Amino acid sequence: DAGVIQSPRHEVTEMGQEVTLRCKPISGHDYLFWYRQTMMRGLELLIYFNNNVPIDDSGMPEDRFSAKMPNASFSTLKIQPSEPRDSAVYFCASSFGGGGGSPLHFGNGTRLTVT
Amino acid sequence: AQSVTQLDSQVPVFEEAPVELRCNYSSSVSVYLFWYVQYPNQGLQLLLKYLSGSTLVESINGFEAEFNKSQTSFHLRKPSVHISDTAEYFCAVVNAGGTSYGKLTFGQGTILTVHP
Numbered sequence: 029d030a031g032v033i034q035s036p037r038h039e040v041t042e043m044g045q046e047v048t049l050r051c052k053p054i055s056g057h058d059y060l061f062w063y064r065q066t067m068m069r070g071l072e073l074l075i076y077f078n079n080n081v082p083i084d085d086s087g088m089p090e091d092r093f094s095a096k097m098p099n100a101s102f103s104t105l106k107i108q109p110s111e112p113r114d115s116a117v118y119f120c121a122s123s124f125g126g127g128g129g130s131p132l133h134f135g136n137g138t139r140l141t142v143t
Numbered sequence: 144a145q146s147v148t149q150l151d152s153q154v155p156v157f158e159e160a161p162v163e164l165r166c167n168y169s170s171s172v173s174v175y176l177f178w179y180v181q182y183p184n185q186g187l188q189l190l191l192k193y194l195s196g197s198t199l200v201e202s203i204n205g206f207e208a209e210f211n212k213s214q215t216s217f218h219l220r221k222p223s224v225h226i227s228d229t230a231e232y233f234c235a236v237v238n239a240g241g242t243s244y245g246k247l248t249f250g251q252g253t254i255l256t257v258h259p
Contacts, residue, residue, distance in 0.1 A: 032186070070249060070250075070251045070252065071187075071233070071249040071252075073246060073247070076246065084246065119186050119187070121186070121187075131177070131189040131192065132179075132187070132189070132247065133189075134186030134187045134188070135186050136184065136185050136186050137184075137185075137186055
């Protein structure tokens, strides 16, 4: 089992540019989550999917953020246009079953720096 | 709404000493509780969880946590730490049942640093 795979590991971009973060969940998992981690706000849930369908996107900070899951093995988080305050580590996580007790399996994250 | 408070942002300790990382939560409904660990430049990994049953839960690497409903706490302990335990530890809570579906609320994290 390769675990949750995220790419790129690091992304440096200029303000105003489009950024796309990618995630491959663990095969067989039916829930996928996008989290953002910053020193100031800690870990924040941005959005999660069940069987490729977005269920709750209330954590998405604003319309500049969008997420898709076109199939069970791939998801993207896009920021357009990016701003310096978007700088953070973005984590993707997946789980099986989705019940409250199902543990999350996290990827190693994408460290985004917007200058 | 739920909240999680980790009472210490940093805990320095010497190798082979005992350690306790404190976690308190607030919730109006029954909850499941978790501890996750994050090593540098990695994602979070599940350390242990409490769902039901015995209030004392253990991990495979010697950590344990005890669910105390009356004090709304879920403190993490280890009787003797190793250098390799140096990491950031996150307490998390989620509604038991319902439609929470893994929508965890995390604490701010506690950085455990083990010195030789």
